[in-house]
Amino acid sequence: xxxxxxxxPDYRTMxxxxxxxxxxxWKYHEILKPGVLKxxxxxxxxxxxxxxxxxRLVSIDYIRDICDVADKxxxxxxxxxxxxxxxxxxPKKENVEPIIAAVQKLGLPxxxxxxxxxxxVHTQGWVHCHSAATxxxxxxxxxxxxxxxxxxxxxxxARLRVALACCxxxxxxxxxxxxxxxxxxxxxxxxxxxxxxxxxxxxTTLSSCPTGAIxxxxxxxxxxxxxxxxxxxxxxxxxxxxxxxxxxSVGDGVAIYVGGKVSNARTAPxxxxxxxxxxxxxxxxxxxxxxxxxxxVEVYAxxxxxxxxxxxxxxxVGWESFFxxxxxxxxxxxxxxxxxxxxTYRTTTQFRW
Amino acid sequence: MADQDTPLINExxxxxxxxxxxxxxxAAKKNAAAKDLLGVQEQSFxxxxxxxxxxxxxxxxxxxxxxxxxxVDMPEEFPNLEMFHTMRVNHPSGWFYTTExxxxxxxxxxxxxxxxxxxxxxxxxxxLLGTSTQNLQPCxxxxxxxxxxxxGSGSALRTPSAxxxxxxxxxxxxxxxxxxxxxxxxxxxxxxRPRWPYKFKIKVxxxxxxxxxxxxxxxxxxxxxxxxxxxxxxxxxxxxxxNGFDIKGIVIDKCPTKALDWDEKKKELVLxxxxxVRCMHCINKMPKALRPGLDRGATLLIGAKAPIVKxxxxxxxxxxxxxxxxxxxxxxxxLRNIWEWWDENGRTRERVAELxxxxxxxxxxxxxxxxxxxxxxxxxxANPYVFFE
Numbered sequence: 153x154x155x156x157x158x159x160x161p162d163y164r165t166m167x168x169x170x171x172x173x174x175x176x177x178w179k180y181h182e183i184l185k186p187g188v189l190k191x192x193x194x195x196x197x198x199x200x201x202x203x204x205x206x207x208r209l210v211s212i213d214y215i216r217d218i219c220d221v222a223d224k225x226x227x228x229x230x231x232x233x234x235x236x237x238x239x240x241x242x243p244k245k246e247n248v249e250p251i252i253a254a255v256q257k258l259g260l261p262x263x264x265x266x267x268x269x270x271x272x273v274h275t276q277g278w279v280h281c282h283s284a285a286t287x288x289x290x291x292x293x294x295x296x297x298x299x300x301x302x303x304x305x306x307x308x309x310a311r312l313r314v315a316l317a318c319c320x321x322x323x324x325x326x327x328x329x330x331x332x333x334x335x336x337x338x339x340x341x342x343x344x345x346x347x348x349x350x351x352x353x354x355x356t357t358l359s360s361c362p363t364g365a366i367x368x369x370x371x372x373x374x375x376x377x378x379x380x381x382x383x384x385x386x387x388x389x390x391x392x393x394x395x396x397x398x399x400x401s402v403g404d405g406v407a408i409y410v411g412g413k414v415s416n417a418r419t420a421p422x423x424x425x426x427x428x429x430x431x432x433x434x435x436x437x438x439x440x441x442x443x444x445x446x447x448x449v450e451v452y453a454x455x456x457x458x459x460x461x462x463x464x465x466x467x468x469v470g471w472e473s474f475f476x477x478x479x480x481x482x483x484x485x486x487x488x489x490x491x492x493x494x495x496t497y498r499t500t501t502q503f504r505w
Numbered sequence: 506m507a508d509q510d511t512p513l514i515n516e517x518x519x520x521x522x523x524x525x526x527x528x529x530x531x532a533a534k535k536n537a538a539a540k541d542l543l544g545v546q547e548q549s550f551x552x553x554x555x556x557x558x559x560x561x562x563x564x565x566x567x568x569x570x571x572x573x574x575x576x577v578d579m580p581e582e583f584p585n586l587e588m589f590h591t592m593r594v595n596h597p598s599g600w601f602y603t604t605e606x607x608x609x610x611x612x613x614x615x616x617x618x619x620x621x622x623x624x625x626x627x628x629x630x631x632x633l634l635g636t637s638t639q640n641l642q643p644c645x646x647x648x649x650x651x652x653x654x655x656x657g658s659g660s661a662l663r664t665p666s667a668x669x670x671x672x673x674x675x676x677x678x679x680x681x682x683x684x685x686x687x688x689x690x691x692x693x694x695x696x697x698r699p700r701w702p703y704k705f706k707i708k709v710x711x712x713x714x715x716x717x718x719x720x721x722x723x724x725x726x727x728x729x730x731x732x733x734x735x736x737x738x739x740x741x742x743x744x745x746x747x748n749g750f751d752i753k754g755i756v757i758d759k760c761p762t763k764a765l766d767w768d769e770k771k772k773e774l775v776l777x778x779x780x781x782v783r784c785m786h787c788i789n790k791m792p793k794a795l796r797p798g799l800d801r802g803a804t805l806l807i808g809a810k811a812p813i814v815k816x817x818x819x820x821x822x823x824x825x826x827x828x829x830x831x832x833x834x835x836x837x838x839x840l841r842n843i844w845e846w847w848d849e850n851g852r853t854r855e856r857v858a859e860l861x862x863x864x865x866x867x868x869x870x871x872x873x874x875x876x877x878x879x880x881x882x883x884x885x886x887a888n889p890y891v892f893f894e
Contacts, residue, residue: 155646156567157693158654160664161606163598163682167672171601176671176680180793191673199673209525209634211532211539212611212620219604230607232600232624234668234717241673260523273627278549279542280575280591280634282559287549289525290517297520322811323627328721328819356853362814388813391559392854399554414721416713417786418761421720421819435550436516459759459790491816 168229170199170243186306187262188248197243202251204238205261205271205296205303209279209289221254235271237264261303267310269302269449274316275323277335282394283387284318285335285404286433292316294437295333298446309456309465312449313413320386328412330462331445332424337385339403340365341396345375352376352393360388362490405432406441410448410474411463422463425471427478429485444480451478470504511543513550532620538635539619541583548579563590563638565645568697571655572641588637589619593630593656594648595689598667598682600625609651617644628706629666629717630656654693661699665689667709668716675792676785677711678729678801679829685709687833692840701844702851702860706810712797713785719809719820724857725840726806726820727829731798734778735787741794742774756787802828805836807843807869808858818858821866825880839873846872 167175174193181191189201204218218238222230225247231239238260240251252262264270272295275281277288295314302308315326318335326332348354357376358366365382366389369375376396378389390396408431412424427448431440455477456465466474475482488496508515517526529546532539545556556578563574571593577586594610610631614620619635626632631653636644645655656664665688668674670681688707689696695705708719711729719726746752746767752774757765764780765787767773774794788795805827806820827835843857846869851860861869870877 155649156654157697158649158652159690159693160595160654160686161597161652163601163672163686166597166601166603166606168601171672176677178671178673178675178677179796180675182793191675201673205523206624207523207525207528208623208625209528210622210624211528212614212622213531214528215607215611215622215624219607222604228604230602230604231669232602234600234629234666236624238624261521275627276623278555278557279546280557280589281555282557282575284555284557290514290546290550293517293520293522293524293526296522300521303522317811321813322817325627325718325722325811327811327817328718359853360814362816386813388854394558401553404553412721414715414718416715416720416784417789418759418784421715423817423819433553435553436513459755459786 166229168199168227168241170197171229171241173197174199183266183306186268186304187265188252189265198245199241199243200245200248202240202248202255202262203233203264204240204255205264206232206236206238207289207293208236208271208274217258221251221258224254225251233271235264235273237271261300263304266306267308268304268306269299269308269312269314271303272296272314272316273326273329275318277318281318283321283390283399285320285337285387285399286318286406287435288316288318290435291333291406291438291441294442295445298442299449302449308453309458310461312452312462314445321388321391327409327423328414328421329424330410330412331448332409332412333441333445334407334409335404336407336430337387337398337400337404338430339398339400340378340380340383340385341387341390341398343376343378344395344397345369345372347395348376348393349374351395357389357393357396360392362386362388402432405430406438407431408441408444408448411466413461413463415461418459419461419464419467424463426486427474427480429483448478472504511547514543514546529621535615536620538585538589539621541577541585542589542619542621542635545577545579545583545586548582557589563641565642565655568655569699570658570661570697573658575635586635589635590638590641592618592633592636592641592644593626593658593664594633595654595656595664596625596629596631596666598685598689599669599672600629601672606652610648610653613644613647613651617647628656628663630664655697657696657704659699660701660703661697661705662692662695663704663706664696665707665709666717668711670709670711674711676714676729676788676797678731678797679709679711679727679803681709681711681729683831684727684829684833684836687831688837688840691837695844701848703854703856705844705847705857707840713783713804714789720806721809721819722811723809723820724807725843726809727803727836728806729801729829730783730804730826731801732826733798733800735776735781735783735798736796737774737776738794738796739773742791743772745791745794746772750791756790759786761786802826805839808856808861810856810858814854815859815862821858821861822881823875825878842873
């Protein structure tokens with residue numbers, strides 16, 4: 153047995169010299185053009201950052217390619233952002249264009265700064281996850297091919313954050329994004345009672361259900377039954393009990409939520425809220441999902457005031473206007489009936505037609 | 506797996522956004538598991554369902570987490586994916602790397618794994634995607650030899666993460682990287698040996714723009730702020746205006762508490778400091794002219810999480826302002842108190858916010874020794890059902 157509990161490598165050993173020297177002394181920054189930042193220090197030092205879009209699911213040779221660029225222009229340092237972008241930093245302004253040329257040669261876009269659509273935070277999907285109701289990397293690729301012009305420019309009213317979770321566990325915690333794409337199952341799990349005793353702990357499985365839809369079978373204490381009426385297909389039971397699969401090639405698909413944000417700028421952080429309850433999976437490019445997202449982005453871009461995030465725009469014009477302007481039908485599914493539902497029911501006579 | 510065998514995913518090699526399919530194909534040239542990964546992707550695209558199973562505890566000696574066991578459900582067709590486990594490798598704070606360190610990780614993964622990775626997972630770890638049970642221990646040992654360790658998984662402390670902070674951001678009111686690094690090292694046992702009701706996440710953002718989404722994603726959200734007045738460089742404000750910046754439309758009118766005015770005569774930005782709620786909007790728009798104040802610390806909030814089980818939560822204010830100086834004992838003590846109460850009272854798969862909702866914020870505050878203040882709520886209760894003591 154080797155070493156344990158080392159903890160992460162010390163970030164101080166990873167910092168570029170210009171960062172080490174100006175740590176905590178930064179004075180201001182400018183966005184020179186989409187994807188290029190300039191930070192200026194109290195010491196007068198400057199650092200230029202080129203932000204590069206990355207597909208997140210990458211080979212080790214891809215990482216080595218990026219390292220080659222960083223070795224050549226950035227003294228052998230680089231960083232990643234929380235949205236999987238790569239940032240190549242240099243104190244030399246003359247290195248900026250060669251860095252851009254080098255990453256573009258690798259097929260990577262420069263952008264994602266300011267009032268842009270940055271990279272899509274997402275989960276594993278069909279490439280690695282047991283409970284995925286849709287794919288992640290594939291759907292994100294299809295979406296970003298369409299939204300690409302918004303990544304390499306800064307022409308939106310405000311920044312627009314897109315995130316994708318391949319099931320409603322939302323391990324990517326997409327629930328506070330301007331546009332959140334969520335994989336949804338629409339059919340209850342099929343219990344395989346021959347495997348329940350071998351694979352599952354019954355009390356854990358019972359308590360995993362948010363709506364109390366799972367019970368022990370009264371006629372057979374070693375098996376489980378699901379009350380289909382109470383099941384909302386979250387798959388939480390499947391995560392603790394592999395004998396309850398719920399993936400379904402016909403029923404699985406995608407829901408779209410809008411208007412969330414995490415920043416405290418101007419307005420408080422807010423949850424994304426349901427816009428489109430269900431679009432069936434249609435790989436390899438999910439054209440219906442992609443065009444629905446494009447529509448929402450375009451309607452927002454056309455109607456929002458400068459500096460207004462998606463959710464701020466919708467709150468100003470009202471959800472009734474959102475549904476009207478986007479042409480998205482409002483259905484019974486949009487009305488909340490879960491734990492904090494009554495907070496969403498309108499208690500005023502103020503609305504728009 | 507020849508190109509003609511994967512017609513569906515080949516479609517995702519087209520288009521301007523970089524293609525992960527090309528990446529899997531690159532890895533497939535060197536590695537049999539990556540080759541089978543192409544096949545199982547194509548299979549999922551055809552069948553429109555996942556082909557992964559979970560279950561079966563796998564890991565490395567001495568740890569209860571950091572590895573996610575994964576198996577394909579068609580092992581006859583894809584024998585190299587019969588075991589395809591994930592290793593979560595704890596990233597350095599702020600995701601800064603030397604190329605030397607990154608190349609090392611790549612070399613180790615070439616030796617022991619599929620050659621496919623996520624840079625990074627949504628929690629922040631480097632995700633090494635796909636290896637066999639027998640390769641886990643030697644891979645971990647070699648990572649450790651080179652200064653890397655595993656991150657969190659299961660009912661444990663998950664890998665904390667932080668925004669770029671003072672390393673390259675003038676907004677940072679706290680040393681996010683040091684706080685993240687310090688807390689992660691302090692709580693190695695809590696991270697590597699799951700023993701709680703469910704997961705617990707810590708995220709550190711330098712300002713309330715909240716670059717790592719702490720308020721939406723972390724059970725303990727640490728968000729930098731300041732207590733005094735924001736700093737104004739009037740000369741720079743005038744420069745913005747001189748260059749055609751719409752100070753009225755973009756800044757004054759957007760201030761949520763109407764704390765700002767533009768004095769056209771004096772050409773000065775007027776701030777009513779007592780009305781400012783430090784939302785960062787004006788600073789975001791005029792970073793050259795406006796800066797956070799100097800009495801800096803963090804707001805600590807509790808409970809953010811995704812929907813499972815009782816619905817999604819944003820974090821609730823727990824400590825409106827705390828000074829954040831190393832060794833961060835105050836926040837460490839608070840964390841230990843929170844965990845003790847949660848461990849004692851929480852049910853299986855009950856996140857701390859769900860427990861607080863079940864037993865009440867009042868009971869929680871009492872347990873962790875924090876006095877109630879108005880900053881914790883939007884408004885006091887409207888109902889008369891008070892339990893007097």
